Amino acid sequence: MGATTGEHERILGGPLTDGLSSFVAAAHELKSPLALVRQLSLTLEDGDVTPVERSRMLRQISLTSERALRLTSDLTRSVRLSDAMFTLEPINPQQLCEDIIRELKPLFAAHDRDVKFVPNKNPLLLVANRDLLRRILINFSDNALYYAESNMSVEIRIGSINKGETIRLGVRDYGPALPINTLKSLKSKLTQASTPIHARPQSSGLGLYIAGQFADAMNGKIGVTQHRDGATFYIDLQASRQLSLL
Amino acid sequence: MNGASVLIVEDDKWLAEQHQRVLTKAGFKATIALHAIAAIHAIDEVHPKVIILDVLLTGNTAFALMHELQSYGDTGGIPIILCTNLASELTIENVAPYGVKRIINKATMVPADLVAAVRSVLQ
Numbered sequence: 097m098g099a100t101t102g103e104h105e106r107i108l109g110g111p112l113t114d115g116l117s118s119f120v121a122a123a124h125e126l127k128s129p130l131a132l133v134r135q136l137s138l139t140l141e142d143g144d145v146t147p148v149e150r151s152r153m154l155r156q157i158s159l160t161s162e163r164a165l166r167l168t169s170d171l172t173r174s175v176r177l178s179d180a181m182f183t184l185e186p187i188n189p190q191q192l193c194e195d196i197i198r199e200l201k202p203l204f205a206a207h208d209r210d211v212k213f214v215p216n217k218n219p220l221l222l223v224a225n226r227d228l229l230r231r232i233l234i235n236f237s238d239n240a241l242y243y244a245e246s247n248m249s250v251e252i253r254i255g256s257i258n259k260g261e262t263i264r265l266g267v268r269d270y271g272p273a274l275p276i277n278t279l280k281s282l283k284s285k286l287t288q289a290s291t292p293i294h295a296r297p298q299s300s301g302l303g304l305y306i307a308g309q310f311a312d313a314m315n316g317k318i319g320v321t322q323h324r325d326g327a328t329f330y331i332d333l334q335a336s337r338q339l340s341l342l
Numbered sequence: 343m344n345g346a347s348v349l350i351v352e353d354d355k356w357l358a359e360q361h362q363r364v365l366t367k368a369g370f371k372a373t374i375a376l377h378a379i380a381a382i383h384a385i386d387e388v389h390p391k392v393i394i395l396d397v398l399l400t401g402n403t404a405f406a407l408m409h410e411l412q413s414y415g416d417t418g419g420i421p422i423i424l425c426t427n428l429a430s431e432l433t434i435e436n437v438a439p440y441g442v443k444r445i446i447n448k449a450t451m452v453p454a455d456l457v458a459a460v461r462s463v464l465q
Contacts, residue, residue, distance in 0.1 A: 127427045131448040
């Protein structure tokens, strides 16, 4: 447990393993929301906007600031992983996912997008830290928000693998579909070499790096499945045996 | 010059709308494409006189798009303005072969910089 080198760092090949310091990565990651807030503020200062535009821009400033604050909060949390004890407890992922959906709906709606939960038909219980798992799923969802097409929903899904030993929570997005030949070519290349979990291009990958650290702290593992029309970022966690006792 | 078609290729929708708002008020006809594939479709439809391009795009990067545009005679001549957070890591000399005429730093620009850049490349 903690901020020591974990499995995710080998897989990720992320910003910190590329020689980029976490400070530089954080600075880069925060540039985009800050640049947007600044542009909107400058336009509001200018005053030449309609009341409707003004209201919309203020909302965008609030939501963009919240996004930047989430990242800084996650960064702080990740730095303290090594000197903190995290309680791992049985968690009902369905309840957690529904809470996350409620939290993210306004952000997605403001981007003319939707996020929905696809429940598993069977009740599942996993072992995790509620706060860290919530942060991971919000991170995946935030990543998906900027990739998803505006008329498509981002989906949070729950399933079990490894004969029920592992619970997988995935965030599926639907982006522009690659031509089938391109996908085949990509898949061919992917099978020839182990590939890292890449963040979306506009990101330094810091968010996913942090998600990987959080997963390590819960003895979990993050991964990604590429689809022709998007991707599923997922975390695998140990299933709780408590359910079998019921 | 006024009324000229400008294509904004930017994957942050709110920032794209902000650029569109600024350019529209300055008299340009601004269209948004949120990724490189949408940009290729939009270029055929709106025949932009200038393209404002973010570097780190969803899916294909700006360089893949610029390379594609340079491969065709009718699109290779469209002037490109890079509007990016990576401005400090790029030089105009390095990207000029891709048709880039200006580089704007997203982190330090003011809205008027966008209008000034578009006007300057259209002159």
